[in-house]
Amino acid sequence: GQNIDQPTEMTATEGAIVQINCTYQTSGFNGLFWYQQHAGEAPTFLSYNVLDGLEEKGRFSSFLSRSKGYSYLLLKELQMKDSASYLCAVRSLYSGGGADGLTFGKGTHLIIQP
Amino acid sequence: DAGVTQSPTHLIKTRGQHVTLRCSPISGHKSVSWYQQVLGQGPQFIFQYYEKEERGRGNFPDRFSARQFPNYSSELNVNALLLGDSALYLCASSRGMASTGELFFGEGSRLTVL
Numbered sequence: 001g002q003n004i005d006q007p008t009e010m011t012a013t014e015g016a017i018v019q020i021n022c023t024y025q026t027s028g029f030n031g032l033f034w035y036q037q038h039a040g041e042a043p044t045f046l047s048y049n050v051l052d053g054l055e056e057k058g059r060f061s062s063f064l065s066r067s068k069g070y071s072y073l074l075l076k077e078l079q080m081k082d083s084a085s086y087l088c089a090v091r092s093l094y095s096g097g098g099a100d101g102l103t104f105g106k107g108t109h110l111i112i113q114p
Numbered sequence: 115d116a117g118v119t120q121s122p123t124h125l126i127k128t129r130g131q132h133v134t135l136r137c138s139p140i141s142g143h144k145s146v147s148w149y150q151q152v153l154g155q156g157p158q159f160i161f162q163y164y165e166k167e168e169r170g171r172g173n174f175p176d177r178f179s180a181r182q183f184p185n186y187s188s189e190l191n192v193n194a195l196l197l198g199d200s201a202l203y204l205c206a207s208s209r210g211m212a213s214t215g216e217l218f219f220g221e222g223s224r225l226t227v228l
Contacts, residue, residue, distance in 0.1 A: 004156075035217075042118075042204065042219035043157065087156050097159050098170025100147040100208050100217060104156030 002026040002095060004105035006088050011111045012078055020073045020086050020108045028093030033102060034062055034073045035087040043087060046073070075110075083112045116140070118220035120205050126226045127195050135190045135223045139207030145169075146188040147217065148180055149204040157204055163188055164210060192225075200227045 003025045012018040024032070031050045035043040049055055049064035049071060061074040075082055089102040097103070119138045127133055139146050145164040149157035162170035163182035182188045186207075192199055202224050206217035 042221050043217075044219070045216045048216065089156070096171055098147075098162040098164070099210075100145055100162045100164075100206065101159045101170035101172060102157075102217070103159065104149075106154070107156050 002090060002092060002103045004088055004090060004103060006086075006105045006108045008106070009109045009111065011113060012075075014078055014080060014112055014114050016078050017074065017076050018078060018110065020075075020088075020110065022071045022073070022088035022105060024069050024071070024088070024090050024105075026069075026090050026092045026095075026103070028095070029066060029090065030093045031091040032062075032064055032071050033089040033091070034060075034071075035089060035104075036084050037087060037107065038084045046086075078112050080112050080114070083110060085109050118205055118207050118218050120203075120220040120223050122223055123221065124224045124226075126228060128228050129195055129197060131195050132191065132193045133195060133225060135192075135203050135205075135225075136187065137190070137205030137207075137220060138187045139205075140218055142209070143207035143218070144186055144210045145208045146182055146186065147206045147208075148188070148190045149206065149219075150174075151202040151204055151222070153201075160190070195227045197227050200225060 006022045034046040037043040047062035085107040088105040147162040148160040151157040159172040161180045202222040205220045
């Protein structure tokens with residue numbers, strides 16, 4: 001089976017930096033994804049990592065270490081609109097889920113304070 | 115261009131009834147996936163369809179079924195509804211089996227079972 005762990009809730013200050021960690025256990029690892037979901041809205045894609053290292057996209061960066069089963073999402077220059085849930089998801093070759101069958105964590109609810 | 119559209123947006127059913135949820139993918143996307151999201155949890159994968167064939171299946175009972183039509187739209191059917199089926203049902207589309215994993219989610223159909 002697959003297991004994904006991420007903190008339930010985090011609080012950060014506007015303008016600051018926050019790092020959201022995700023650990024996973026899976027066989028046949030084939031990619032790690034981060035999605036953002038505002039309350040009452042659909043998840044939106046943030047990043048994709050399949051090789052070790054850091055992927056940077058504007059204020060958002062995502063890191064992956066396959067040997068450690070670990071990823072983090074780094075958000076810089078936090079804005080109030082970044083208050084949302086951040087979902088870590090893993091794709092596995094052996095899950096029977098096909099190319100689009102992701103296993104999601106429970107999500108990290110990020111609260112941005114002024 | 116229109117995003118992923120789902121209907122209905124909200125519906126209320128009673129135990130034992132069946133429900134059909136509909137999804138139209140982004141134009142040009144050939145893959146449609148269905149996810150169930152219970153309040154406070156991450157989405158859970160139900161099915162993926164690509165080119166009208168089932169390409170992935172999650173850990174859901176046979177009461178759940180789906181199909182994809184020649185125009186790539188899709189339906190999710192749930193029979194013999196249980197209280198525990200109350201959730202947000204999300205449809206996601208992507209370009210296909212070779213995609214890097216970016217899923218485009220619709221706003222979802224919120225099902226309440228009484």
